[in-house]
Amino acid sequence: MRLIMKTTVLAVAAIVAGSGTAVATGNPADARRVETVTYHLGDQAFTPPADLGNEGKNELDGVVYYPSDVSAGTHPLIMIEHGSWQTCADRAATDANTAAQAALAAAEKAGDDAEAARQQKIVEQTSARMWTWPCAPGVPPMPSNAGYEYLGRQLAQLGFVVVSIGTNGINATAAGQAPTVYYTRAALLNAQLTLWQQLASNGQGPLHGHFTDPATGKPRNVGFQGHLNMGDVGTLGHSMGGGGVLQQAADQRHGDWPAGVTVKAVFALAPTDNWNDEPVTQVPFAQMWGTCDQVNTGNYFAGNSGANQVPIYRYTLTGGNHDSYNTEWSPSGHQVGSHDDALPGTRPGTCASQFPDGPQQDQPQLTETRQRASPRPTSPRSSSASSTAATTSTPYSPASAARPACRT
The missing domain is CATH 1.20.5 (Single alpha-helices involved in coiled-coils or other helix-helix interfaces)
Known part of the structure; x- marks a missing residue:
């Protein structure tokens, strides 16, 4: 099965097309060995910009997946932002x-x-x-940002440096702050990208000396300086994180990007609506929705089709739910609060469809493993639409705006 990974590779294709950065050729033998470090600069190290009017502070942390030969060439960076989930594993x-x-x-x-x-x-x-933040003494924080390891590792095998950041602080204070929460998520992305731009350009900044081996807890030195192409950045968000990355990529928000940083592609897994309808017409993006997903509300594809100046894509994943994109939220992860969010269908092995304008129908429900299944590493150089038997893809390109193609 080639589901999330294949479409994620499509979404980031624009990052490396013609860039000459260090990505795999498509030969499995070229797949890199992947290493992991983490960093944590404080549970309340990020304060939202005052003009947003958002109250509450967020952690500045991350799980980093990178090829072991990171010092060879320069590598695009992909930043992942998770969605709304309980903040403490109580x-x-x-x-x-x-x-x-x-x-x-x-x-x-x-x-x-x-x-x-x-x-x-x-x-x-x-x-x-x-849902408090920081968590009470002795209660571990919910590691939602660790739930995309399967994506981080596969993309790092291709030569990307992947950073999955935490949003527990934002989640804990989101209630009653709906008008500002997505702007705050975008601001957090920019703050994290600023840290990485500093590290990439001169090896300094708050990240310097703060990487840790997740297995041993010991400090790790990684030579990212001079080996990250911050002009080739991709973002990936799930649920409210999907709304956050599309908020950050909105046409009128490019001026908020850190100096030296350019976002070249966005992928939104089951994104929620960020409620402000700011157009995203200048950055290629893709959105994926599972037919048994009760949560998805953000139809950014429809909202930007026709106005887009670059290709955009929409994927429908038959039998996919909302939570299985994140292993920490799914039953097999055995994490606190994990569950299968799909509504059961009328027959065994099915789930009830959640089409916005139609009656519920039985869908063949994907298992967690199948929903997250990935192919062997392949090169993300082609920007043509790809699909599998379980997905329907709709690419929308300005060149073919009169009639979007649909393939299954």
Whole structure:
């Protein structure tokens, strides 16, 4: 199966087309060995710009996947931003919350207002523990940014340096701040890219000396200086992260990009709507939606088709849900709060479709493994639309704007 990885490679194709940067040729023998480091500059190291009016601070951290021969040539950088999920891996609070929600539903069905009120209070109290930031002493933060390792490693094999950043602080303070949350997510991307631009250009800045081996916890020195092409940057976002990366790529937001940084391609996995309809017509992008995904609300393809000055793409993943893109959110990861978010269909092995304008229909549900399945590394140099038996792709190019092609 060639699902997420194939379409992700398509989305970042514009980064390397004609750039001469160090990417694989397509021969499996050319796939690089991948190494990983992490960094953590503080749970509240990022403060949103004051003019956004967003209250709350976010962590500046990341999981970095890179080819072991990173010192050979220059490499495009891809930054991943995860979506909204509980911020603290508090198992006791999560289990109590789940039980209280079930009891609340039962009390409401029975018309027991007193019991419903009692259970509602438990739901609110436990939710506060699950969604606080920073987390309480002894409670680990939810490692949502580690949930895209399968993508990070495959892309690093191709020669990309991939950085998956955390947004727990933003998630903890998003309630009641809907008008500013996507601008804040875009600002976080720019702040992280500023750190990487500093490191790439002169080897200095806050990232210098702060990389750690995730297996041993010991410091690691990695020679990124002079070996990152910050003029060839791609962004990838999931859920609200998808809305965030498209917010950052909006035409009128290019002036916010750090000096020396150019975003060349964007990929949005099940993006949510960022509510402001700012056009994205100058950066190639792709969006993917699973037919059993209850959450996806952002149809950026339709909103920009016809006005786009560069190719854009839309993918429909038959039987895909929302959470399986992130291994930390999915049942097989055994993480606190993980679950399968698809609604069961009427037959075994199916899920109920979530088409916006149609009735629910049984879809052959993808397992987590199939939804995240990837091919052997291939070169991302072709920008032509690609698809598989399980996906429908719709490329939209200005050159063929009269009638977008559709292939399955």
